[in-house]
Amino acid sequence: DGGITQSPKYLFRKEGQNVTLSCEQNLNHDAMYWYRQDPGQGLRLIYYSQIVNDFQKGDIAEGYSVSREKKESFPLTVTSAQKNPTAFYLCASSIPGGPGADQPQHFGDGTRLSIL
Amino acid sequence: QKEVEQNSGPLSVPEGAIASLNCTYSDRGSQSFFWYRQYSGKSPELIMSIYSNGDKEDGRFTAQLNKASQYVSLLIRDSQPSDSATYHCAVKRGGNNRLAFGKGNQVVVIP
Numbered sequence: 001d002g003g004i005t006q007s008p009k010y011l012f013r014k015e016g017q018n019v020t021l022s023c024e025q026n027l028n029h030d031a032m033y034w035y036r037q038d039p040g041q042g043l044r045l046i047y048y049s050q051i052v053n054d055f056q057k058g059d060i061a062e063g064y065s066v067s068r069e070k071k072e073s074f075p076l077t078v079t080s081a082q083k084n085p086t087a088f089y090l091c092a093s094s095i096p097g098g099p100g101a102d103q104p105q106h107f108g109d110g111t112r113l114s115i116l
Numbered sequence: 117q118k119e120v121e122q123n124s125g126p127l128s129v130p131e132g133a134i135a136s137l138n139c140t141y142s143d144r145g146s147q148s149f150f151w152y153r154q155y156s157g158k159s160p161e162l163i164m165s166i167y168s169n170g171d172k173e174d175g176r177f178t179a180q181l182n183k184a185s186q187y188v189s190l191l192i193r194d195s196q197p198s199d200s201a202t203y204h205c206a207v208k209r210g211g212n213n214r215l216a217f218g219k220g221n222q223v224v225v226i227p
Contacts, residue, residue: 031213042120042204042217043160050212058214090159094213103213104150107159 002027004108006091011113013078013085021076021111023091032074033092033105036060043090049074050096078113086114117142120207122218130226135192137221139205142186148208149181149188154220155201163203164190195225 004025013019023032031050035043045058049068063082068074074093078085089112092105121140129135141149148167152160166172166179166188178191188207192199205218 033214035217040219042219043206043215044217045214048212048214096213104162104165105213105215106162110159 004091004093004106006089006108006111008111009109011111012116013113014116016080018077018079019085019113021078021089021091021113023074023076023108024072025074025091025093025108026072027093027106028071029093029095030071031094031096031103031105032068033094034058034064034066034074034076035090035092037088037090037110046076046089088112118218119143119209119216120205120218122205122221126222126224128224128226129195131195131197133195135195135199135223135225137190137192137203137205137223139188139190139207139218140186141188141205141207141216143207143209144183144186146183146186146207146209149179150206150208150215151177151179151190152204152206152217153201154204160204192223195223197225197227199223200225 007022033048034046044060047066049055065077090110091108094105095103151164153163154160164179166181172179176193180189202220202222204220206215
C-alpha cells in the first residue's frame, strides 16, 4: 500500500544527544514536510523540501536539521540545540503545488519524542 | 494577527445535531483551504478541501468559503460519536504548497 512511514513511534532523548526521526514515502511525491505539534496547539512547520537535494526552513527550524538525498526519504535530526524537543512530530508529503495548484498534504502516523 | 485563527474551546454537540466550526485567515491572497480531522493520539487526515467561494458538500460534511470575508467553515451534519476529534483548518501559503494551520477545534459528540 502507498503511504508515509514514520519511525520510531516513540523516541527518548538524553540531554545533549542528537536523535534522528525517519520519514519514508512510496507515494512518488516530490514534496515533503516536517511539523511539530505541542499539546493543544496547531501544527508548526519545521522544514520542507520541494525536490531532492533541496530544502527550506519553516517557521521553527532552530535546533533541527534535515537532508533530502532521496525522493522517498526526508529524515529529521533533533539536535542538542533544541532545548524543548518534547512534542509529536509529523511528516507529510504532497505533489508540489504552484500558484493555483491544489495538492493536499498527507501525513504519516507521527513520532512522539520525549526527554529522559 | 495570526495567519489562521479558529474559535477557541471545545465544542460539545448532541448526537444527531449540526456541529459548526469556523476559521478566519489573514492572507487575502490565499486560494486553497483544507480541513483535517485528528483523533486523539493519531495523525491528521484530510476530510475536505475547498478552493472556490460557496459551499462544497461531501457526505455529512460541508465546507463553506467566503474569500471577501476571509472566512472558511466546516459543518458536520447528523453528528456521530465517531466525529469526536480535533478539527484543524489549514490555509495554503504563498506560491508553493506550504500550509498554515490553526490551533484546532475539539469536537465532542454526546450520545
